[in-house]
Amino acid sequence: MMSESHQRQLLLFAENPDEYVDTFSKDFRDGYVELLRRRFGTKRVQCNIVYQEYIAERDHTHMNSTQWETLTDFVKWLGKEGLCEVDYTEKGWFVKYIDRDPETIRKMEQNKVKERMDMDDNERMAKLIQEQVERGAKTEKNVKESEYTELKRESEDEKVVVSLGAAKKVDVPKPLAVENPFKMPSSKDKHSDKPGTSQKDKMPKSGGKRKSALDEIMEFEEQKKEKVNRKDYWLHEDIVVKVISKKLGDKYYKQKAYVKRVEDLYGAIIKMLDSGDKVKVDQSHLETVIPATGKTVMIVNGAYRGQTARLEKINEKKFSCTLTLSSGPLKGRQLENIPYEDICKIYQPS
Numbered sequence: 560m561m562s563e564s565h566q567r568q569l570l571l572f573a574e575n576p577d578e579y580v581d582t583f584s585k586d587f588r589d590g591y592v593e594l595l596r597r598r599f600g601t602k603r604v605q606c607n608i609v610y611q612e613y614i615a616e617r618d619h620t621h622m623n624s625t626q627w628e629t630l631t632d633f634v635k636w637l638g639k640e641g642l643c644e645v646d647y648t649e650k651g652w653f654v655k656y657i658d659r660d661p662e663t664i665r666k667m668e669q670n671k672v673k674e675r676m677d678m679d680d681n682e683r684m685a686k687l688i689q690e691q692v693e694r695g696a697k698t699e700k701n702v703k704e705s706e707y708t709e710l711k712r713e714s715e716d717e718k719v720v721v722s723l724g725a726a727k728k729v730d731v732p733k734p735l736a737v738e739n740p741f742k743m744p745s746s747k748d749k750h751s752d753k754p755g756t757s758q759k760d761k762m763p764k765s766g767g768k769r770k771s772a773l774d775e776i777m778e779f780e781e782q783k784k785e786k787v788n789r790k791d792y793w794l795h796e797d798i799v800v801k802v803i804s805k806k807l808g809d810k811y812y813k814q815k816a817y818v819k820r821v822e823d824l825y826g827a828i829i830k831m832l833d834s835g836d837k838v839k840v841d842q843s844h845l846e847t848v849i850p851a852t853g854k855t856v857m858i859v860n861g862a863y864r865g866q867t868a869r870l871e872k873i874n875e876k877k878f879s880c881t882l883t884l885s886s887g888p889l890k891g892r893q894l895e896n897i898p899y900e901d902i903c904k905i906y907q908p909s
Contacts, residue, residue, distance in 0.1 A: 595643070881893065
């Protein structure tokens, strides 16, 4: 303690003691919080357990060189500064690390947005079901049910007379006269026809195939899926897209890329296939890419959003295509008249 080097350190410390104390306090805080984050994550743990692991390191900063006299004071300070969540129980003080990493916060915000949108979809579905229930209840009220009462006599001597009304005459339609197919039409018949009409148009439209109950149920379920899954955003990871905006520069205009990561539902980080450059874009600057027939595509919007399918046929006149589902519970089902913008080529790394 009386050595020249120690006396020199004392003089340096006496000139600016706050600077040294702040430096040691910062080192102690950073080491303690980093150990808490790396070792326990966001789990709730007793503060003394973390402290014992921290001082077990050889080159740790001692607490007696910091601004805190006790571990309790340090833990209270962590809670006051918002670095950790602290609470006191019979077993002592407990700390919980608060993750403020930008990537973690971004993921949490995306999850909140997704939960809010799912909640809106569920509310719309609940409202639709409630309207159907109310319509069914009104229909049942309008249908008068027949009431059956027990047959009772006013006196024992009274005879029960049952009157059978006269049977109603049912008009049976007369069979239509069948004309001779070999007879030539007369001039009167010719002039009686209106212009633009044909014998085929006069034929009653009969023999059309009626939908079965299963087909009607499947059609209703598809309409319900369409309402739920039809969104105003369509970006998915690992799909091939085409840049259609010159705002990104002529270098990327009309060039193809694949979606590396979706951000905030409407934006994405794309990687150009030719140059390998990474660009952050909005979905309005992109369009879907349609591969050749026989290739696998992803359905990016509509009733079967997020499922893969095989491209069977392309209808260039209607800007639509025919698909066969290759995933999901309805695997193998054929879908027709799917718009171009609802499907996209899947990226296959070479």
